[in-house]
Amino acid sequence: MDSMTPTVPARQRAGTPNILSIAGSDPSGGAGIQADLKSIAACGGYGMAALTALTAQNTRGVLAVHTPPAEFLTHQLDALTADVRIDAVKIGMLPDAATIAAVSAWLRANPCPAVVLDPVMVASSGDRLTEDDAVAALRTLLPVAAVITPNLPELAVLLGEDTATTWDAALDQARRLAAEHGTLVLAKGGHLPEGDGAGGCPDALVGPDGVVLELSGERVETANTHGTGCSFSSALATLYARHGDWAGALQLAKRWLTGALRAADDLTVGGGRGPVHHLGQLWSGESLPDPRAELDHWWELIGQLRADIDDVWFVRQLADGTLDRADFEHYLAQDSIYLTTYSKALARAAQLAPTLDEQEFWANSAHECLAVEMELHQSRLADGGNPTADAISPETRSYLNHLLAATATGSYAQIAAAVLPCYWLYQDIGTRLAAAHHPDHPYADWLGMYSSPEFDAATRRAIDITQRAARQATEDEREAMLDAFLESARQEMAFFAQRRTAAAELKLGV
Structure with a gap:
């Protein structure tokens, strides 16, 4: 061996780690x-x-x-x-x-x-x-x-x-x-x-x-x-x-x-x-243990973002009941526009889902999104006018563009990851805020929807489906899932933080 020959072969300098076990044998293999x-x-x-x-x-x-x-x-x-x-x-x-x-x-x-x-x-x-x-x-x-x-x-x-x-x-x-x-x-x-x-x-x-x-x-x-x-x-x-x-x-x-x-x-x-x-x-088809495949890790990654959401003016005022009615109606108007596209993303997930059970879950979620959430929004907006596409805010448009891109080009697993924050963050916020307030809170009906047992169950099901998909995904697909999830979480933060503009007030009749 000459002096230029590396002691450790180059193929061992990266990639799979070498693990040494110093132990006794068991001929039964257990x-x-x-x-x-x-x-x-x-x-x-x-x-x-x-x-x-x-x-x-x-x-x-x-x-x-x-x-x-x-x-x-x-x-x-x-x-x-x-x-x-x-x-x-x-x-x-x-x-x-x-x-x-x-x-x-x-x-x-x-x-x-x-x-x-x-x-x-x-x-x-x-x-x-x-x-x-x-x-x-x-x-x-x-x-x-x-x-x-x-x-x-x-x-x-x-x-x-x-x-x-x-x-x-x-x-x-x-x-x-x-x-x-x-x-x-x-x-x-x-x-x-x-x-x-x-x-x-x-x-x-x-x-x-x-x-x-x-x-x-x-x-x-x-x-x-x-x-x-x-x-x-x-x-x-x-x-x-x-x-x-x-x-x-x-x-x-x-x-x-x-x-x-x-x-x-x-x-x-x-x-x-x-x-x-x-x-x-x-x-059984699961990948190697990888923190990127664990949704608990995803949740930890947005820990600071979740804390920042709690400190957003809209969430603070929603929590203590001081949120101005016009600000709340502006939020609901934007959310109504958002829900139309969000329901399409859920429907696309239903089309791509690999099992009948998952197909039914996403299809039912798309229906609930329009039939239940939208109905609550419209009842709250009855005195404030109906939202139209020309009333869309920059923050709402950005979020919709992200969802549309995920729906158009993403795999089933990526779409599931992209729609998950709208379940998980709302369930987290709704549960905590609802627990702190009594029924006469001015927005109790809205908080009650996102802290209900039905929404809790739907959120848990969405988490379980996405978790299974992440563990079965390839490394590249898992990375794309995590990127989609993190971007949706960032979009949620911006969505909560948006404020009314004079133009929006005029279009919405506020």
Whole structure:
């Protein structure tokens, strides 16, 4: 090799991250290295493995464990370091103190900013996988990790305490472990008894100063949970390497794992505690976990815009009931013009929808848009004249041009994304404003429409449809969906902020 040859091949300098799992094997494929490699692939990484132990196990339990010499593990790690860029490391089963020492020495010589340590001590079957003297040695490895992902029994062992039986106790233990070692700890509620007060299956990323991010979640009813901890930690490492944010990686990893648990019963592996279905979501047509595919992420992206809408003069005065009647009628006139085009966008979505259920939803929405909302608007405008096309404001025209462009050239998924803010933002604003006012509020009927159970249900359905489309979209289409959503949200902001002009007053007879 001459001096001009790069140490790392050019093809590895961008794109798919390289994720190294340092863990033991599971010949049944549900846990350990085998689960790690599946999880890494399912989350968009290239998986590599350095074996710490060989197990003889199946879905019913562990029959035997063989630990190769620690020197051989070092040889594996050095071979990878000499050739491959490593973007993240996941550490799993470390069966003895010598193995832990080898991993610790390698990590200190080859620092990696993304080390996820899953302190595997006991298999899902209850079989012990780590020697007693390894627990003390494992504690010396904790400060090297960026994130530690113990289950509740493992968290208790690391602290030398009893296992937490409530979510508050688990969060407290995680915070103290994080503070002791200057790292992040993933507190996992999967081992909590149901009804402890946390609800569902919570997870939280906890730092020395407390909770960084807490996520609720459903408790999936399945007996097939073998390898859940291995899979979760591998997904977390991979998604951090792809997106560079631990909180965002946790959100994606939790959603992916929940899907893998939901699909677990589709597999028929063994007669004991079976594995999660690592590739179930990919096999069903969903894309790799990506924040741009998650509507919660979209909502976060417009967080400042939503706050700005609350501060718009129109919304402030609408909230406290001081909005001038002429200003409200001007808004309604513009909205009546807008709804005509908006209903056409909904009808176009109905034409392109892939399922009968979605076709019916969008078609009914187009009808409701004209028959119900327009009727309310016209009743409010009865004394102010009927709006006409020549009364259109620049803000309304801009919004309509955006919708028309999306309808004319966009895919079904893009149209769904473009029409969604008119549901979501109105439902959000309407619910909050209606909750603060009693029936004698001067605009109670308008607020009541957008805070009604019917509109809530329609908004949730529009979100669910768009969410499914985003997860099944190609990368380019997903980007176009997000652009359409963000632009519609910006147009909503401008629509609320518009003011009457003298010309508008004359045309509308105000």
